[in-house]
Amino acid sequence: MVPTSYYVGLSAVLFVIGVLGVIVRRDPLIIVLCVAAAEVAVGLAIIVAIFRLRRRLSVDELSLMRG
Amino acid sequence: MTTAGQIAFWILAVMAVASAAGVVLRRNPIHSALFLVVHLATLAAFFLKMRAEFLATAQVIVYAGAIAVLFVFAIMVLIPGREETGPDPLRAQRLFAVPVAGLLLVLLAVMLRSTLFAGAGPAQAVPGGVANIGRALFTDYLFPFEVTSVLLLVAIVGVMALAKRRLA
Numbered sequence: 566m567v568p569t570s571y572y573v574g575l576s577a578v579l580f581v582i583g584v585l586g587v588i589v590r591r592d593p594l595i596i597v598l599c600v601a602a603a604e605v606a607v608g609l610a611i612i613v614a615i616f617r618l619r620r621r622l623s624v625d626e627l628s629l630m631r632g
Numbered sequence: 633m634t635t636a637g638q639i640a641f642w643i644l645a646v647m648a649v650a651s652a653a654g655v656v657l658r659r660n661p662i663h664s665a666l667f668l669v670v671h672l673a674t675l676a677a678f679f680l681k682m683r684a685e686f687l688a689t690a691q692v693i694v695y696a697g698a699i700a701v702l703f704v705f706a707i708m709v710l711i712p713g714r715e716e717t718g719p720d721p722l723r724a725q726r727l728f729a730v731p732v733a734g735l736l737l738v739l740l741a742v743m744l745r746s747t748l749f750a751g752a753g754p755a756q757a758v759p760g761g762v763a764n765i766g767r768a769l770f771t772d773y774l775f776p777f778e779v780t781s782v783l784l785l786v787a788i789v790g791v792m793a794l795a796k797r798r799l800a
Contacts, residue, residue, distance in 0.1 A: 571641065571645075572678070579652050581733050583652070588733070602655055606675075
């Protein structure tokens with residue numbers, strides 16, 4: 566199996582690429598596009614983090630906002 | 633020892649990073665948008681690999697479907713065929729962008745290593761379950777679900793009002 570740290574590391578790389586796009590590009594529409602890409606990377610990281618904490622993924626058990 | 637899961641992870645990881653780089657590096661906005669579609673589809677494959685079937689489906693329908701179409705439409709209507717060419721007025725500042733992004737990556741890595749990775753085991757594949765999510769969404773979380781729909785309606789009406797005022 567792939568360690569969860571790989572997933573989190575990958576999301577960090579994707580997030581930084583998104584941030585780089587926001588800094589570098591000039592077109593406002595492209596900047597929004599890069600924000601969307603970075604945001605999805607954060608979503609992936611959140612899912613993996615929940616996965617790691619709980620060892621299983623069920624929305625029934627995610628009513629707590631703390632670890 | 634490499635398993636099929638690890639091979640799939642690395643193929644998907646290379647695709648995700650390459651398509652993300654494509655979004656940032658291509659000068660033509662349409663090419664950027666199409667690379668974003670590839671990128672979002674790759675992330676959907678990641679969700680599927682972690683047995684989060686509902687998220688994978690939602691990712692394809694909402695992001696790779698609706699949002700990608702929205703971007704392509706907006707690009708074609710607003711900036712037909714225009715590319716980012718010509719002298720860059722902020723070139724000196726943009727040269728700093730790459731080192732700054734590298735620094736951010738290092739900071740993120742240090743932060744994640746110190747907190748999240750402590751004692752991280754291998755990810756375990758378990759059935760996520762579209763049925764569970766649907767049941768929870770329409771029983772325990774029915775009120776937030778309906779509030780979200782009203783919020784989206786407010787957003788739609790707001791967009792219509794803003795666009796209308798600009799035309800008039």
